[in-house]
Amino acid sequence: MKFKIHRGTQEIDGSCVEIWTDTTRIVVDFGMPLVNPDRTKFNSREIKHKSGQDLISEGILPDIQSFYNGRQI
Secondary structure (H helix, E strand, O other): OEEEEEEOOOOOOOOEEEEEOOOOEEEEOOOOOOEOOOOOEOOHHHHOOOOHHHHHHOOOOOOOOOOOOOOOO
């Protein structure tokens, strides 16, 4: 079994942990951040117009290989 913490080690909430074996993969606690990287309050309304790729590029969503598979995020 392997795991990777994608986000949330230095903050409350906004965590995302991936756990996998050779045959199975799960992502747990896929929360949204409470604060922005500059420590201002995170406002989810400000990101509604952004694409999934924008959200990944800006670090709002973790970049988990093959997790989104072209689906709408």
